[in-house]
Amino acid sequence: MSSALQISASISSNSSSFLNCGFGIRPSKSSLPPASRSHGICLCVAAPSEQTAYKTKVSRNANMAKLQAGYLFPEIARRRSAHMLKYPDAQVISLGIGDTTEPIPEVITSAMAMRAHSLSTVEGYSGYGAEQGDKNLRAAIASTFYGDLGIEETDIFVSDGAKCDISRLQLLFGSNVKMAVQDPSYPAYVDSSVIVGQTGLFQKDIEKYGNIEYMRCTPENGFFPDLSTVSKTDIIFFCSPNNPTGSASSRDQLMQLVQFAKDNGSIIVYDSAYAMYISDDSPQSIFEIPGAKEVAIETSSFSKYAGFTGVRLGWTVIPKELLFSDGFPVAKDFNRIVCTCFNGSSNIAQAGGLACLSSEGLKAMKDVIGFYKENTEIIVDTFTSLGFNVYGGKNAPYVWVHFPGRSSWDVFAEILEKTHLVTTPGSGFGPGGEGFIRVSAFGHRGNVLEACKRLKQLYK
Amino acid sequence: MSSALQISASISSNSSSFLNCGFGIRPSKSSLPPASRSHGICLCVAAPSEQTAYKTKVSRNANMAKLQAGYLFPEIARRRSAHMLKYPDAQVISLGIGDTTEPIPEVITSAMAMRAHSLSTVEGYSGYGAEQGDKNLRAAIASTFYGDLGIEETDIFVSDGAKCDISRLQLLFGSNVKMAVQDPSYPAYVDSSVIVGQTGLFQKDIEKYGNIEYMRCTPENGFFPDLSTVSKTDIIFFCSPNNPTGSASSRDQLMQLVQFAKDNGSIIVYDSAYAMYISDDSPQSIFEIPGAKEVAIETSSFSKYAGFTGVRLGWTVIPKELLFSDGFPVAKDFNRIVCTCFNGSSNIAQAGGLACLSSEGLKAMKDVIGFYKENTEIIVDTFTSLGFNVYGGKNAPYVWVHFPGRSSWDVFAEILEKTHLVTTPGSGFGPGGEGFIRVSAFGHRGNVLEACKRLKQLYK
Numbered sequence: 001m002s003s004a005l006q007i008s009a010s011i012s013s014n015s016s017s018f019l020n021c022g023f024g025i026r027p028s029k030s031s032l033p034p035a036s037r038s039h040g041i042c043l044c045v046a047a048p049s050e051q052t053a054y055k056t057k058v059s060r061n062a063n064m065a066k067l068q069a070g071y072l073f074p075e076i077a078r079r080r081s082a083h084m085l086k087y088p089d090a091q092v093i094s095l096g097i098g099d100t101t102e103p104i105p106e107v108i109t110s111a112m113a114m115r116a117h118s119l120s121t122v123e124g125y126s127g128y129g130a131e132q133g134d135k136n137l138r139a140a141i142a143s144t145f146y147g148d149l150g151i152e153e154t155d156i157f158v159s160d161g162a163k164c165d166i167s168r169l170q171l172l173f174g175s176n177v178k179m180a181v182q183d184p185s186y187p188a189y190v191d192s193s194v195i196v197g198q199t200g201l202f203q204k205d206i207e208k209y210g211n212i213e214y215m216r217c218t219p220e221n222g223f224f225p226d227l228s229t230v231s232k233t234d235i236i237f238f239c240s241p242n243n244p245t246g247s248a249s250s251r252d253q254l255m256q257l258v259q260f261a262k263d264n265g266s267i268i269v270y271d272s273a274y275a276m277y278i279s280d281d282s283p284q285s286i287f288e289i290p291g292a293k294e295v296a297i298e299t300s301s302f303s304k305y306a307g308f309t310g311v312r313l314g315w316t317v318i319p320k321e322l323l324f325s326d327g328f329p330v331a332k333d334f335n336r337i338v339c340t341c342f343n344g345s346s347n348i349a350q351a352g353g354l355a356c357l358s359s360e361g362l363k364a365m366k367d368v369i370g371f372y373k374e375n376t377e378i379i380v381d382t383f384t385s386l387g388f389n390v391y392g393g394k395n396a397p398y399v400w401v402h403f404p405g406r407s408s409w410d411v412f413a414e415i416l417e418k419t420h421l422v423t424t425p426g427s428g429f430g431p432g433g434e435g436f437i438r439v440s441a442f443g444h445r446g447n448v449l450e451a452c453k454r455l456k457q458l459y460k
Numbered sequence: 461m462s463s464a465l466q467i468s469a470s471i472s473s474n475s476s477s478f479l480n481c482g483f484g485i486r487p488s489k490s491s492l493p494p495a496s497r498s499h500g501i502c503l504c505v506a507a508p509s510e511q512t513a514y515k516t517k518v519s520r521n522a523n524m525a526k527l528q529a530g531y532l533f534p535e536i537a538r539r540r541s542a543h544m545l546k547y548p549d550a551q552v553i554s555l556g557i558g559d560t561t562e563p564i565p566e567v568i569t570s571a572m573a574m575r576a577h578s579l580s581t582v583e584g585y586s587g588y589g590a591e592q593g594d595k596n597l598r599a600a601i602a603s604t605f606y607g608d609l610g611i612e613e614t615d616i617f618v619s620d621g622a623k624c625d626i627s628r629l630q631l632l633f634g635s636n637v638k639m640a641v642q643d644p645s646y647p648a649y650v651d652s653s654v655i656v657g658q659t660g661l662f663q664k665d666i667e668k669y670g671n672i673e674y675m676r677c678t679p680e681n682g683f684f685p686d687l688s689t690v691s692k693t694d695i696i697f698f699c700s701p702n703n704p705t706g707s708a709s710s711r712d713q714l715m716q717l718v719q720f721a722k723d724n725g726s727i728i729v730y731d732s733a734y735a736m737y738i739s740d741d742s743p744q745s746i747f748e749i750p751g752a753k754e755v756a757i758e759t760s761s762f763s764k765y766a767g768f769t770g771v772r773l774g775w776t777v778i779p780k781e782l783l784f785s786d787g788f789p790v791a792k793d794f795n796r797i798v799c800t801c802f803n804g805s806s807n808i809a810q811a812g813g814l815a816c817l818s819s820e821g822l823k824a825m826k827d828v829i830g831f832y833k834e835n836t837e838i839i840v841d842t843f844t845s846l847g848f849n850v851y852g853g854k855n856a857p858y859v860w861v862h863f864p865g866r867s868s869w870d871v872f873a874e875i876l877e878k879t880h881l882v883t884t885p886g887s888g889f890g891p892g893g894e895g896f897i898r899v900s901a902f903g904h905r906g907n908v909l910e911a912c913k914r915l916k917q918l919y920k
Contacts, residue, residue, distance in 0.1 A: 053783060054754040057725025058694045060784035061634035064793045074591070074799050099587035109580040112808060116572035119564045119771070127559035127769040127902075131534070160620055160772075160806070167801035171631065171655060174521035191800045195631060234518045265517025294514040309587040310807035311579070312620075323513060324520035333524045339534050340651045341627035346620070346806040347770035348572060442587075 063197045066209070072187045072428040073097045079412075080422050087420065093447045093454075095379070096422035098243070098398070098440045100307040101447075102371060104352075105364030108306055111355030115348045129344045132335065133158020133315070137350050140357040141315050145275075145300070149287040155319050155331065157338055158353070160312040160345045162273050162301040163188050166237075169269055169297065169316070170196045172330070172337050177234035180213035182225065184244055184429030184436075186271065189237040207431040216432050219391060219402070223247035227256060232264040238286075239271040241278060244429045244438040245400045246392015248282040254289045261295040267322065267330070268296040273314075276305050276369055278395040293319035297330070304397065304442075305365045306356045313349040372397045375448045376441040382452040383439075386459045397441040400426070404435055411437050419454035523657045526669070532647045532888040533557045539872075540882050547880065553907045553914075555839070556882035558703070558858070558900045560767040561907075562831060564812075565824030568766055571815035575808050589804045592795065593618020593775070597810050600817040601775050605735075605760070609747040615779050615791065617798055618813070620772040620805045622733050622761040623648050626697075629729055629757065629776070630656045632790070632797050637694035640673035642685065644704055644889030644896075646731065649697040667891040676892045679851060679862070683707035687716060692724040698746075699731035701738060704889045704898040705860045706852015708742040714749045721755040727782065727790070728756040733774075736765050736829055738855045753779035757790070764857065764902075765825045766816045773809040832857045835908045836901040842912040843899075846919045857901040860886070864895055871897050879914035 069075060076096050084092055118124025132138065138156040145151075159165045166188050173179075175197035181189050193199055193212060200210020208214055213233045215225035223245045238257060241248040249257070261268050270286035278284055286296045301314035318331035344350075355361045380393040389402040403411045408425035415421050415437070426436030443451070529535060536556050544552055578584025592598065598616040605611075619625045626648050633639075635657035641649050653659055653672060660670020668674055673693045675685035683705045698717060701708040709717070721728050730746035738744055746756045761774035778791035804810075815821045840853040849862040863871045868885035875881050875897070884900070886893030903911070 053781065053787070054722075055725075055783045055785055055787055056721075056727050056755060057785050058633070058637060058727050060786055060788045060793065061632060061636070063634055064632065064796065065788075067796060097588065101585070101587065103581055103585040104579045106580040109576045112576035112579075113573035116569045116576055116808065116812075119572075119767070120566040120569040121563055125561070125563040125767070127561065127767065128557065129770050161803050163803050164801065167631075171627075172521060172524065173518070174523055175635065175657065176521070177518060188800060195797065195800060197635065261516075262514075265515075267516050267518050295516060307579070307585065307587065310589050310804070312803060312806045321513065323515045325515055325517050326520055327513070327515055328520045328525075333520065336524065336527060337655065340648060340655060341624065343621050343623050343772060344770070346772045346809050348576065348808050349806050352576075 063195055063199075066194050066199065066201055067191060068202050072424070075428075076422065076424060079416070083416055083420070083422075090420040091450075092420045092422065093443065093451045094422040095440045095443055095448070095451055096424050098304075098424075098442055100304060100309050100442050101444055102307055102368055104307045104311070105361070105368065107358070107360045107364055108352050108355045112311075112348050112352040115351035119347075126347060129347055129350070131339045131342060131344050132156075133344060134347070134350045134354070137354050137357075138315075140354055144357045144362070146285060146287055146317070149285060150293065151287055151317055151319065155317050157316045157318065157334065158345050158350060159314045159316060159338075159342070160349070161303060161314040162271060162299045162316075164342075165299050165314060165316045166269070166271075167192045167195075168337050168341060169299070169334070170198070171341065172334050173198075173235060178211055178213065179235040179237060180215055180230060180233040180266075181237045181430070182217045182239060182242065183214035183431060184217065184426060184433030185237065186239055186243045187429060189269075190430070207427075214430065214432065217242070217245060217247070218432065219389065223391065224249055224253045227260045230260070233266055236261060236266050236268045237271070238268055239273075240282070241274040241396035242392070242398075243271075243274065243396070244392075244398055244424065244426065244433060244436075246394070246396035246398040246438075247400075248278055248280070248395035251281070251283050251288070254283055254286060254292075258286070258289045258292050258295060262291060265325070266295065268292075270296050270298045271300070272298055273301045274304060274396045274398075275300065276365070277373065277397055279373070280395060282395055287317070287319070293321040295322070297322065302353055302356055305369060306352070306361075307368060308349070308352070311349050311352060313345055313353045371445075372441050375443060375445065378448055378452055379439050379441055382455055386456065388459075393441075399439040399441065401437050401439060402435060403437065406435060408434055408437055415455075415458070419451070419458050421451050421454060523655055523659075526654050526659065526661055527651060528662050532884070535888075536882065536884060539876070543876055543880070550880040551910075552880045552882065553903065553911045554882040555900045555903055555908070555911055556884050558764075558884075558902055560764060560769050560902050561904055562767055562828055564767045564771070565821070565828065567818070567820045567824055568812050568815045572771075572808050572812040575811035579807075586807060589807055589810070591799045591802060591804050592616075593804060594807070594810045594814070597814050597817075598775075600814055604817045604822070606745060606747055606777065609745060610753065611747055611777055611779065615777050617776045617778065617794065618805050618810060619774045619776060619802070620809070621763060621774040622731060622759045622776075624772075624802075625759050625774060625776045626729070626731075627652045627655070628797050628801060629759070629794070630658070631801065632794050633658075633695055638671055638673065639695040639697060640675055640690060640693040640726075641697045641890070642677045642699060642702065643674035643891060644677065644886060644893030645697065646699055646703045647889060649729075650890070667887075674890060674892065677702070677705060677707070678892065679849065683851065684709055684713045687720045690720070693726060696721060696726050696728045697731070698728055699733075700742070701734040701856035702852070702858075703731075703734065703856070704852075704858055704884065704886065704893060704896075706854070706856035706858040706898075707860075708738055708740070708855035711741070711743050711748070714743055714746060714752075718746070718749045718752050718755060722751060725785070726755065728752075730756050730758045731760070732758055733761045734764060734856045735760065736825070737833065737857055739833070740855060742855055747777070747779070753781040755782070757782065762813055762816055765829060766812070766821075767828060768809070768812070771809050771812060773805055773813045831905075832901050835903060835905065838908055838912055839899050839901055842915055846916065848919075853901075859899040859901065861897050861899060862895060863897065866895060868894055868897055875915075875918065879911070879918050881911050881914060
């Protein structure tokens with residue numbers, strides 16, 4: 001483990017805003033009054049409140065204690081804040097956490113504003129919606145994204161985002177399953193697996209949790225795992241186009257994946273949150289692969305299509321053909337989770353989702369995606385011109401840059417310190433990401449150009 | 461167990477919309493083409509797909525299998541739909557699921573519409589917000605509801621609703637804790653406990669899950685449990701003003717509760733979603749009780765204050781003083797849950813929340829609450845005039861009506877069949893609710909008056 005990573009691992013799991021709130025120490029009660037202090041008298045005061053504070057007798061959840069360091073992106077936000085404190089005048093540019101920057105097309109925001117207004121009228125008001133989402137939106141998602149794939153309205157569960165659904169899926173599976181993930185991968189898969197108790201302890205020497213199968217994805221295997229070396233697991237999380245590597249799996253590769261799942265009786269959780277970024281003929285849904293409905297769930301999101309990262313809207317597809325070993329439909333249990341642990345997405349966000357899927361909305365989303373794809377090209381060209389090996393970018397808004405032999409956190413720190421650019425260290429996505437950084441193409445054009453200028457100066 | 465309840469328990473766990481989607485049977489593939497059928501030929505067709513369908517080798521989560529029947533409210537929705545099929549011309553009125561009916565005050569919807577519009581501008585656009593919620597909203601919640609109680613902005617986690625936070629709290633506690641609930645209680649506490657694996661099997665004879673402490677709340681004990689008979693548990697879910705009984709605990713009772721938790725080292729999860737309905741001097745927050753910050757979490761919601769049942773916005777307070785037995789702050793683990801399994805509430809809903817807490821918004825919310833409280837009085841008066849023993853209603857939008865010696869589901873069915881009114885059977889909230897029905901005061905005035913007229917005819 002690199003020294004930079006060790007520093008990261010020792011940092012508390014708080015996000016930046018949370019770090020400042022002084023847990024366990026109530027200064028107003030245990031510190032001396034100003035008058036006493038000003039006289040320089042050393043009074044015998046009570047022990048620090050950390051030692052005397054009342055504690056409940058409830059044991060901390062051992063699974064929570066297994067989690068390492070902070071969730072990646074709050075940790076990056078913390079480092080960014082620390083950098084801004086150090087360089088208050090610096091123009092910090094973030095190509096880090098993959099947060100959208102371009103305004104939401106007006107056809108979509110108008111629909112949301114209209115829905116908000118209608119809630120103040122007797123005719124337009126509605127209370128609880130269906131936990132599974134508005135019927136019209138479910139139907140529009142089914143027909144827009146899965147038109148000829150045999151996915152029906154009732155297979156669609158509308159959610160407040162793919163990340164939230166990933167945790168609900170983990171809750172559905174419970175603690176007695178074993179999962180596989182691509183390595184590197186989006187951290188929410190592994191962290192949610194730890195939280196529900198599917199894993200063993202974190203093994204510091206290999207930087208992996210026990211009882212997770214890490215499927216290494218590297219330039220050598222074209223970022224598709226060598227399935228002949230992958231152990232059988234119950235669940236396989238698979239993201240394509242991939243976050244963080246930016247690589248999209250081909251039809252042939254996904255056919256191998258589906259066959260592998262079928263041979264093992266596994267369930268694939270397929271994250272297609274970047275599918276609309278695909279430029280070539282890679283499948284945009286796992287359900288394009290024959291037989292996938294019997295082995296796969298798909299989760300996706302409006303976040304990166306319509307700039308809904310803050311609006312919160314996504315969906316999960318669970319075909320009714322997908323059955324547990326006892327023949328019980330997976331969707332039926334997920335429906336129960338959704339009804340018990342969730343209450344539907346915001347009706348205003350859902351109105352926005354419906355507008356996204358109108359012909360005008362689809363065109364507007366494609367324009368926004370096109371803009372980010374131009375950013376991607378600029379970033380790819382920059383790193384390529386500097387002699388780096390660059391991956392991804394073609395089918396995804398992420399560029400995966402190789403810094404062979406170097407620690408990702410060192411490169412992250414070097415770029416931040418010298419150019420005031422925030423990137424994401426590849427090792428934050430798993431040990432397979434070591435030696436890479438992920439550069440996000442979400443940014444205003446001026447910022448992307450400026451960022452590339454600074455990178456050219458640093459690495460010329 | 462009554463026969464009506466047995467029927468209910470045998471019904472699948474689907475909500476109504478989900479029941480119609482024909483799991484496991486793909487009619488287009490396995491049924492005969494119309495031509496064959498029209499000739500009356502009995503062809504030898506493949507066995508039904510239930511028997512031949514491919515199954516994965518993934519075991520169904522045993523905790524999910526423990527859940528009984530449907531989540532209460534989807535089950536009621538299903539019965540309502542069945543009733544409407546039977547009586548297509550009936551004017552069905554729902555005083556059932558506790559869903560708000562009155563428009564959201566315009567000062568609040570305007571703020572949401574404005575936020576939606578601003579998302580289409582370069583200046584107004586924002587992407588991911590803080591997972592814990594907007595800083596200004598957290599501060600406004602702290603000062604509005606906990607002004608002089610020592611709760612700070614950083615103790616507040618903004619959410620998409622109390623129900624969702626209850627499950628996130630269960631995920632935080634994990635499977636190795638034992639919980640107590642009031643009996644009767646809002647079903648999400650028990651069901652989420654089952655899902656995360658804290659409980660034993662459902663014991664049909666006593667209608668309780670193993671390893672949950674049910675704290676009976678009856679007219680005899682003033683709907684406050686006799687704590688001298690309650691076993692020590694790790695977690696105590698406690699709702700006041702109570703859903704379903706409508707009863708608010710007094711300051712003295714809550715002091716007993718906090719002392720009980722402190723004596724046992726338990727954590728109270730206090731659901732105050734109806735606090736603004738309190739008319740007398742009952743505490744509106746558990747943090748009004750000295751020492752509560754060391755033993756309690758509070759969860760609440762804008763749903764029943766501002767009609768946000770569909771907009772989705774709530775919050776949870778975890779004081780930094782609340783510590784696990786090893787001294788680790790509970791809030792720190794919850795923060796990690798929120799960052800990993802959630803991504804913040806919709807920014808548009810949060811703009812609405814901020815407007816709710818403006819002086820104009822607060823006044824508007826109080827007006828809406830006042831309207832529902834008038835409904836409550838009408839319902840209380842109706843049942844009282846008919847000679848029923850009626851509880852609740854004073855500090856909550858729920859009226860708890862006693863039908864001694866009768867099955868709740870029978871009374872529910874009788875009222876639905878004879879008056880086309882949807883109520884909620886008390887036994888749906890736990891065995892302690894048997895013999896009661898819950899009547900919700902959420903409804904248009906005309907509907908409430910009409911409902912009371914029909915009830916007077918039925919029970920005159």
